[in-house]
Amino acid sequence: MNITADKVKQLREKTGAGMMDCKVALQESAGDLEEAVTILRKKGIASASKKAGRTASEGVITSYIHPGSKVGVLVEVNCETDFVARTKEFQDFAHDVAVQVAAMDPRFRSREDVPEELLSREREILLGQLANSGKPDNVKKQIVEGRLEKWYTENVFMDQAFVKDDSQKMHDFINNHIAKFGENIVIRRYSRFKLGEASE
């Protein structure tokens, strides 16, 4: 089937993927733009997990001050090349990350950053709440792990819903951008200040 240059251009703008990838995806989707996006995204996420191990030492430091100047965030977002770091798209992406941290106040960056003793204490508390439930131990354990998943979505940056589109978790949002930029991306660190709160 014949794919017009105009359609390829539209798909490129929508996804940031390369020209040949767009052409192939449009051929596979028989010219259907939405379907082609899905095809690219599937391929993209597949390639994102390959890229996630690569060293990311370039990037940007950016900040977001919430209107009123009572909450502010500083973030370091890394990618692999200064070329990508300088693009408006990458800077917009880093800005979204800073807004997210300001809005959702994550206590930890990823599950790996949650201290083991804090997890055990959470488990104990949740188990204690089920003490008089009369349920068998294996069921209790399942319920606890389910509630712990919910705890992650409240406290861990990577598991939180993206404030600008709550159909995505931050984990997905970042993987989509790894696919889009074709480079590994790491949210290296952040500071969030709220006026008058106890400092760490």
Add this chain to the structure above:
Amino acid sequence: MNITADKVKQLREKTGAGMMDCKVALQESAGDLEEAVTILRKKGIASASKKAGRTASEGVITSYIHPGSKVGVLVEVNCETDFVARTKEFQDFAHDVAVQVAAMDPRFRSREDVPEELLSREREILLGQLANSGKPDNVKKQIVEGRLEKWYTENVFMDQAFVKDDSQKMHDFINNHIAKFGENIVIRRYSRFKLGEASE
């Protein structure tokens, strides 16, 4: 002597002091504007040290990202009232503090924040450098304290020279603003990120 309203206005704009204070200062200086500034500053600094003990829990969070986005700073600067916090002058002041931290990378906020063991180690090193100098111990001690003063001006925010006017130390710069705003001001905390540096 007769002080014109125009001269009072000029002095107010220069110092931020109240109208009556400006009028009195101009009378004392016989209408000399520069002399009146000095008079107000002397009074101001006298009142600044009285104000320095008061609680400051209002203020702003602000940031400065150095062009190129490789260095960024987030600061919390406190004052006593939200009224002062909302003024452009206070926000400009907080911005200057953020620029200062970006440029000078202070390791500590004030002398009180320097850990005692780090100070003893510095003293030992400096004393070691004088081991073969043949000088008496009390002279060595004086030299060490002198060099320690220099170390403070390099590592401690309050002792560093203000980058926009190196005739002032940050300590003076802040005291002048305590006098200007008529409220205690506290540099509560800051974060400084440099791209790719080891995180704490």
